Amino acid sequence: MGGSAPRRDRRLPVETTSFVDRRDELAQGRELLARARLVTLTGPGGVGKTRLAARLATRIARAFPDGVRFVHLAGLHDPALVPLAAADALGLHDHSTQPPLDALAEHVRDRRLLLVVDNCEHLLPACADLAAALLRGTMGVRVLTTSRHRLGLTEEHLLDVRPLPVPDPDGDLSAADGYAAIALFADRAAAVVPGFRLTAANRAAVARLCRRLDGLPLAIELAAVRMRVLGVEQLLDRLDDRYRLLNAGSPSALPRHRTLGAAVDWSYELCTEREQLVWARASVLAGSFDLDTAESVCADGERSEMGVPSVGGWGEGESGLPPVGGRGGSESGVPPVGGRGGSESGVP
Template sequence: MFGEYSVNNNQAGSTGGEAGPGSGALPGNLPPESASFVGREKELGLLHHLLDERRLVTLTGVGGVGKSRLALRAVTGARRARPDGVWWVELSPLRDPALLTTTVAHAVGLADHSSRPLDEELCAWMADKELLLVLDTCEHLVAECRHLVGELLQSAPGLTVVVTSREPLGSPRETLFEVCPLPCEGPESDALALFRARALAATDEAAAVFEDPVRSAVAVEVCRRLDGIPLALELAGARLRLWTLEQVAERLGSRSEMLSDTRTALLPRHRTMRTTIGWSHELCEPVERLLWARLSVFTGDFDVAAARAVCSGGPLPASRVERVLAGLVAKSVVRCTEERGAGARYRMLDTIREYGHDWLEELGEVRITADRHAHWYAALSQAADRGWLGPGQVDWYRRTTAEHAQLRTALEHLLGSDPAAAVEMAGALWFYWFACGHVHEGRNFLERALRAAPHRGAAYTQALWALGLTTLLQGDLSTSRELGLDCTREAARLADPERELRAAHLHAVAVLMPGDPVRALELAGPRARAGHGGRTTGPGWLLCRLATGYALCDLGRYEEAAEEARALRDACAELGERWLRAYADYILAVAALGLGHHGEAARHVRAMLSGKRLLGDRFGIALGLDLLAAAVAALGDGELAARLLGTGHAWWRTVGRPQMGSPSLTALRDQGERQARAAIGDAAFEAAFRGGTAASTG
């Protein structure tokens, strides 16, 4: 029976298929392996032993040696031994150290909405969990990672951390594991096996090469010259699509002899890696080299439309970008992936991207390419804002989630180069900060943008309002009220009814949450909406209807609340919108519960939970589970109510503040608990509650 009401949130949170509370799947978000795994049996055995014995294991080694691949293979086998999951945090795209904790919290499913320091919340959230955390590619954030990992390990005795980095963290708890190149001597070496696998992936004709003992010996020599470094072997294997093995060996040899890097004294393995990448670079066509350099502005993965917009120009027209990109994929310079059915996405390994960025500097195009990147994603943010209240809402949620790393990079660049564009972009992403679980990050960007930008105009007012929304969810209600007043003044100066309605909503919720529904109704109710005269399908109007419904419920005026909610739901249905519509279902459920229509309340809240699951709205899911528990408790099913409250408790922990500190939400939750305890007794309630909590975590 519990399964009828459970919530699966596989769409929420981070990439890689995160399993949220109540999903029934193994918790975690491990990315798929990008290619077949070759060798490393001894290293895997040792790593499995270390993961059982040590709490902090750092895999070190040169770029391209396979640290991330080895870590992924090692921790994949550890999932069932970790009740609270194995969580992968990719730090390669992260450039702002201040966002490290936010990135880790989001990856593990903590969409914290409190105003407390996020590192404290993350430590508290992990304190009673048994999980394995992987921080991948930390060399540019060593000091910050060392501090955060130290805090987490001290707070959470059941936590194990795996780090991949070109250099150690320098933590006293750290066990270092050097990832060495693959053995490359002999006809059965792991290096040769990998070279063979990548050559066969490039061309079927490569099979004959490795069946001939003489030519196989040449392949062994290629592996030796490449020092057994996996990335170097992959790049060389890809060349067999166009060249013979002998040509690869000859040109690799001549390239090695010509190598001279006067900028830095490199260790042999670093020299080999840079030699191989430089060799691959020389073998590219001029337009491929140009695209390689320009693509280095992307952090994380990207799609072909972004590559076309950012990287075209001069000898590389937009019409040729996709074909040239395909050439780089064929040469293993760029990797092609697919993001949850959203179409092809591309990325470069850090070592290759760094080489491209060096060339972008040589070309003198760093600033102009970074500008184009930032303004492309700023335009994408504006389009997402326009499309949010419409039939493409779920698609926009998924797309902004996929582009998270690029949006960050764009905002960081604009904050330094174009503050007016930064404040416009940060404000346009209001729904992403407010509705999709990025409250801390959103507040950080919005505050920085508002400090830097001119204090006037529509973009400034929009960003003020967006900042107010983030402070609302954090429970910083005094700041929310101040921002509501500021927005009201700015909107009046602009004579913009839509912005006046948004300001009214912000102010109304800021007074409603601590318990003043009368004032909230004055600010957002029908009379206020008529006075502002805004568009009845705009965000401001719809959000004011939502606030009005909440206020009427708090006042016990359930018939009027249901009328507001039905009108809101109808408007959302006409728009094809889901996020606000789900909250309209929530108000209908609260109203039905208040009127004693308990079965109707349960039906409405199930509809609400279905909508919230699609958009990964953890706050909404937590709200809905409390309400569903109250409804089924009123129907007499105390055991199910207790289990739902247990699951709801786990979801509230992922947003940091149970019931958001709201008296009305706390009263509703307590009502469900009282009725459930009365129906089945304290002992049975506690057992069922624990069962719901346990089920929610895997």
């Protein structure tokens, strides 16, 4: 196995901030991994797939006597390095002439372990080949991947990671503190504004802010950072220019997670030219829309050729990417909640 891949810590990422909610997704993930050998967490950029995968893997680590290993793909762009990154995570340093995937499967053939493969969306064919080789060449290896789009294997089970629920800002907010989006904003705001807490005076504004950000964790965290210099109402007033406003993420984060604009650009650049066209046309639809609406707006009367069922509504097609119109569409500039035929989720 020749070549080299950037060495990364093969252990699970350490949580440096509090983990908010996701109880339902954790329970669903555990159930899926108990009966399936390949599970993919899908969802738009910034929804928290990596954090959820790491937390899920930690929770079920005892079920794997040979351990849990983490494969970081965010910094890789050459598909040929995917097997090498996995080999490094698994402690395999084989310099034989054996095909890399064959050597990998043979190395872990008799092990019971969980391999977490993070950020697959830009290397889908290589990740699918890796997963297929492990599924078919071993008995005790399970694979958990994160991606903005499914791998497409028959054996794959999907877990849709949705934006966080947000209460109606004009409704009863007496239980607003129990909503994950509100709790996340309050937690992150308290980190930059000591003593910040939710009160009767600011609950409605916080709920309105989180609603306009579609409950997307990345957008909420970037907004909370701005609490150093702006109040909640001032943040709301400035959200019309959110790509300029939400641009101060942690320098330790991946480049595409440091600003909201970078997260959307990453998704857009992964689309084909046709998918980008559908994305642009769908951006005129503010909020939820169903398949018929997407087809009428995007397809020019050619439903199957345009593939609108695949990409016009966060669907199950080739991109699995949100119809944001190159920074248009929903309030946050990320996929509108309910973009998949009006459901609460979105991505395949």
